[in-house]
Amino acid sequence: MERGALMLVLHAHLPFVRHPEYPSFMEEDWLYEAITETYLPLLGMLDRLEADGVAGGFTMTMTPPLCEMLADDLLKTRYAARLDALIAVAEQQRDEVRDTDFDEAGRHYVDKLHAMRDVYRAYSGDLIAGFRRHLKARRIEIVTCTATHGLMPLIATLEGRRAQLEVATASYRKHFEESPRGIWLAECAYAEGVDVLMRESGLVYFFGETHSVNFASPRPKFGHYRPVLSDAGVAVFPRDPECSKQVWSAEEGYPGDARYREFYRDLGWEAPDAWVEPIFQGSPRRDIGLKYHRITGSVPLADKAAYVPSWAEECATAHAEHFVDARLAQLARVHREIETAPLLVAPYDAELFGHWWYEGPLFLEAVVRRAAQAGLVLTTPVAWLGAHSSCQIVTPSPSSWGDGGWYDVWLNEHNAWIYPHLQRAEQRLVAAVSATEERSALAERVLSQAARELLLAQSSDWAFIVTMDTTVEYAVARTTTHLDALNSLLDGLARDAVDEHQLSVLEQRDSLFAELDYRVFRRRGTSQRVGGVSVRSR
Amino acid sequence: MTTTGASAGADLPVDYPTAEARVLVANPTTVWAEWGRHDHASSFVLRALVDGTTEVSCVEVPGHSRDAWVTVWPGSRGVLTVDAVGPDGNVRLAELPFATPVDGPSSSSATRWGRLDAYGNLHRDAPPVEGKAVSALAGQWVAERSTYGSASVLRREPVDGEAR
Numbered sequence: 066m067e068r069g070a071l072m073l074v075l076h077a078h079l080p081f082v083r084h085p086e087y088p089s090f091m092e093e094d095w096l097y098e099a100i101t102e103t104y105l106p107l108l109g110m111l112d113r114l115e116a117d118g119v120a121g122g123f124t125m126t127m128t129p130p131l132c133e134m135l136a137d138d139l140l141k142t143r144y145a146a147r148l149d150a151l152i153a154v155a156e157q158q159r160d161e162v163r164d165t166d167f168d169e170a171g172r173h174y175v176d177k178l179h180a181m182r183d184v185y186r187a188y189s190g191d192l193i194a195g196f197r198r199h200l201k202a203r204r205i206e207i208v209t210c211t212a213t214h215g216l217m218p219l220i221a222t223l224e225g226r227r228a229q230l231e232v233a234t235a236s237y238r239k240h241f242e243e244s245p246r247g248i249w250l251a252e253c254a255y256a257e258g259v260d261v262l263m264r265e266s267g268l269v270y271f272f273g274e275t276h277s278v279n280f281a282s283p284r285p286k287f288g289h290y291r292p293v294l295s296d297a298g299v300a301v302f303p304r305d306p307e308c309s310k311q312v313w314s315a316e317e318g319y320p321g322d323a324r325y326r327e328f329y330r331d332l333g334w335e336a337p338d339a340w341v342e343p344i345f346q347g348s349p350r351r352d353i354g355l356k357y358h359r360i361t362g363s364v365p366l367a368d369k370a371a372y373v374p375s376w377a378e379e380c381a382t383a384h385a386e387h388f389v390d391a392r393l394a395q396l397a398r399v400h401r402e403i404e405t406a407p408l409l410v411a412p413y414d415a416e417l418f419g420h421w422w423y424e425g426p427l428f429l430e431a432v433v434r435r436a437a438q439a440g441l442v443l444t445t446p447v448a449w450l451g452a453h454s455s456c457q458i459v460t461p462s463p464s465s466w467g468d469g470g471w472y473d474v475w476l477n478e479h480n481a482w483i484y485p486h487l488q489r490a491e492q493r494l495v496a497a498v499s500a501t502e503e504r505s506a507l508a509e510r511v512l513s514q515a516a517r518e519l520l521l522a523q524s525s526d527w528a529f530i531v532t533m534d535t536t537v538e539y540a541v542a543r544t545t546t547h548l549d550a551l552n553s554l555l556d557g558l559a560r561d562a563v564d565e566h567q568l569s570v571l572e573q574r575d576s577l578f579a580e581l582d583y584r585v586f587r588r589r590g591t592s593q594r595v596g597g598v599s600v601r602s603r
Numbered sequence: 604m605t606t607t608g609a610s611a612g613a614d615l616p617v618d619y620p621t622a623e624a625r626v627l628v629a630n631p632t633t634v635w636a637e638w639g640r641h642d643h644a645s646s647f648v649l650r651a652l653v654d655g656t657t658e659v660s661c662v663e664v665p666g667h668s669r670d671a672w673v674t675v676w677p678g679s680r681g682v683l684t685v686d687a688v689g690p691d692g693n694v695r696l697a698e699l700p701f702a703t704p705v706d707g708p709s710s711s712s713a714t715r716w717g718r719l720d721a722y723g724n725l726h727r728d729a730p731p732v733e734g735k736a737v738s739a740l741a742g743q744w745v746a747e748r749s750t751y752g753s754a755s756v757l758r759r760e761p762v763d764g765e766a767r
Contacts, residue, residue, distance in 0.1 A: 219627055246723070256628075257702065269723040279740040280704070283711035288737035294717045298725030405734030450719055455729040458715040463628070463704040471630035471704065481670060485637045486615050488625055549614045 069290075069396040069407040070442040070449065072302065073123035073432070074272060076249050077104065077415035078214055080526035080543075081130035081577050085139055089346040092539055096134050097147045098354050100192070103419035104135075105181040106426035108188070108195045110433075111204060119434055121204035122443030125196070125415065126249035128210035129236040130524070132193055133577040136240065141190045148185065150343040152178045155355055157340050158332060162357070166371035170357045173374040193240050200241060206445035208247040209237040209268075212578070215523035216475050218256035218463060221488040224495045225523070226259065228585045230266040232520065232578055239580065247271060247446050251525050253304070253412075254465035254472060260299040270300035270446045272412055273461060274470060278303035280462035287457075290399050290407035292449065294456040301461050302446055307395060308411035311388060319384040320422035324376045327358040328421060330366050356423070381424040385431030389441050396441075408449060412466075480531040486548050487522060494519050497555055499588040510572070511563055512583035515554045517575050519586075522547035547575070618669050624685045624697035631677035631706040636685060637670035638696055644687035649673050651701075653681035663688075678705035708740045 079099055084090035111121055127135075134140050155178055159171035188195040200207045211217060212232035220226045230248070237245040247270040248263060255277050263271065275289045278301055285293055289303040312318050333341060333353035344353055358369035359377070392409060399407040418425025436443050444452075467474040476484070498512055522544055530540035550571055557563040624638035636649060644666040651660040651673050659679065664671045666688075673683060680702045686693040718729035 221625060221627075267723070269719055280706070280708055282705075282709040283713045284709040284740065286712075286714055286736045287732070287734065288740050290737060291732070294719070294725065298717070298719060298723070300719065403734045403737055405732055451721075453732075454718045455716045455732050456718065457732070458717045458727070469630065472627075473629050473633075476627055476629045476635060478672075481635060481637075484627060484635075485619065485625075485669065489619060545615055552615075 067406055069400055070444040071392050072410045072444050074412035075415035076126040078128040079131050080524045097144050099416050101181055103416050104192055105184050106419050109184045110430045111199045119437055124206040124445045126208050126210050129212050129233050132240045135192045148182055154340050167357050170372040197241050208249055209233045209245040210249045211251045213520045213524045214251040216251050216254045216525040217259050218254050218472050221491050224586050225491045227262050230262055231585050234266045252465045252467050256463050260295040260297040263299050264297050273301045273303045274464040274466045275304050275306055277461045277464040281459035285457055287403050293459045295461055302410045304412055305409040308409050322380055323360045323362050324380045325360050326356050326372050326423040327360050327369050330358045330369055331356050377424050381427040382431045385428050385435050388432055389435045389439050393441055474532050475525055475528040480528040483544055490519055490548050490551050495586050498583045498586045511554050511558045513581055514571050515551045516583045518547040518551040622696045626683050626699040626701050628703050631703045632674055634673050634701050638685055641687040643689045646688045648686045650684045651675045653679045679703045
């Protein structure tokens with residue numbers, strides 16, 4: 066790594082959305098689309114790289130809520146049915162557009178979806194087992210994330226922050242059969258003291274925004290081109306702006322190329338009712354992920370031209386070559402300046418690749434293959450720390466990767482109303498679990514479920530959705546529903562009048578972290594221990 | 604300014620019957636405080652004090668308010684006081700410590716080096732990494748929300764003497 070290296074990081078996350086109380090639920094589509102468009106293509110890519118003897122060399126976050134959903138039998142059953150229904154629609158559309166400009170796209174979707182179903186079936190629907198296999202073979206590194214994507218700087222208590230970390234590490238051990246070394250702090254949001262809690266949970270690195278390091282004190286000698294260590298002994302890997310912009314920007318980045326697939330024109334709005342009814346089951350029309358037009362240029366949606374997958378594939382390969390060449394040039398330039406090996410950290414939302422940017426997985430695979438040929442070293446945090454013994458010790462700067470670089474996206478005049486309720490719920494739960502008393506098995510169930518409800522309410526996704534003004538009604542409902550549930554559970558416990566039926570319903574609905582022990586929220590002195598275990602083994 | 608956005612869910616309290624107060628940091632120059640109900644308050648006054656006594660901000664909001672945004676300096680460490688103003692004068696509800704992030708590079712260039720061993724333990728005896736200090740630190744950018752997700756696209760504004 067003398068010339069430096071590139072660290073690709075894919076953050077795979079979705080909030081926990083699971084509604085057994087409905088036969089079909091619109092927001093569950095988020096998971097189904099991401100499986101088809103991102104997670105299965107990534108898994109297929111790793112399998113192909115393995116077969117060809119090419120190292121993966123990148124890092125992934127698989128957040129605890131995502132893992133819980135991928136492992137959930139109900140959601141797996143619903144997904145398998147969705148994929149079958151989608152294939153049926155794609156086959157009808159293929160026949161409909163035969164010998165037209167859309168012919169290639171029509172055939173492409175049928176082939177692609179069948180291939181995805183083959184991957185899904187090859188792993189018996191257990192995607193985590195697939196990623197775990199590549200982790201064990203060290204083709205990729207997988208890190209955890211705060212338990213429910215809670216934004217650490219906005220969590221009020223030490224106990225609440227600690228719980229987000231300890232539940233996360235326990236969930237990781239359950240799914241990946243080893244302890245995580247690193248974490249993706251939700252939204253790369255760091256606050257003073259989080260590093261100390263990370264050490265308590267056995268976590269030794271995280272990914273930071275550029276200025277988490279560049280605004281650190283003292284100033285970092287090599288800027289964001291080398292990771293640093295905090296005084297607590299946690300390594301920070303800061304985002305490189307150049308790498309990010311080339312991929313993230315819709316205007317200047319690769320995904321905006323006219324040959325790529327147009328995201329906003331979807332067959333879900335145009336197909337005959339009979340085709341899509343098995344998907345919608347009476348619910349409103351919406352996107353289904355089958356899109357037959359290319360970006361074309363700055364023209365109205367109605368004027369978009371036919372999508373030609375082979376052109377898009379060529380384009381993705383060319384962009385991958387450009388990206389690798391640009392990184393090699395950047396590394397050489399920075400190396401000349403700092404006279405030591407630079408590291409370029411390039412983190413992206415995993416769902417950018419495939420869901421938003423349909424050709425993203427093709428691009429990624431081409432980047433990995435091209436890097437191996439061109440001598441661009443792809444590294445992971447553990448590999449980098451193992452190969453480079455010294456890091457500068459600094460105090461990292463609070464920061465996030467959100468708009469503006471701080472926490473305004475999750476705390477502004479539109480969503481601030483959430484926090485008085487969250488903070489009081491958090492304090493109420495901490496007080497309840499910290500009381501020293503003998504508890505019945507029922508009381509323990511109540512407290513553990515209350516803990517799940519708080520964790521779910523703390524998902525940063527809800528405040529984000531409110532800010533973005535997208536599915537606001539759902540985000541508000543999720544926040545308030547979980548807080549209501551917590552209050553109701555603790556009220557019942559306080560009155561010695563637990564509603565067992567309600568408890569069972571909540572346990573079945575908000576079923577993540579089945580192994581969670583409420584004691585994770587207990588008040589404690591600041592511990593110096595490393596690798597805290599706070600979830601009971603079943 | 605007080606919060607004017609979406610309201611809480613139907614089953615959550617409109618406010619809380621205590622004078623407890625809390626503060627959260629939104630960015631280097633903005634902190635947000637919220638407090639419980641305080642009967643008979645005609646208004647609330649929030650003051651940000653740094654270095655013990657220097658008042659850098661003072662905000663007064665109506666008695667029905669339960670939160671407020673207060674402007675401070677980047678890199679401030681201080682106390683936010685919340686007073687209820689009533690017929691009998693001011694009642695101090697809370698003194699809330701806060702610390703906001705800096706918004707630029709540190710002026711200190713002292714260096715210390717450490718290493719993590721295979722078990723993740725920090726050793727402070729690591730040799731320095733040879734090389735030249737980077738000539739400029741990238742940092743601030745014009746806010747540009749990404750089309751695709753929560754991450755901002757870094758339209759970078761040069762800092763620290765960097766050429767535009």
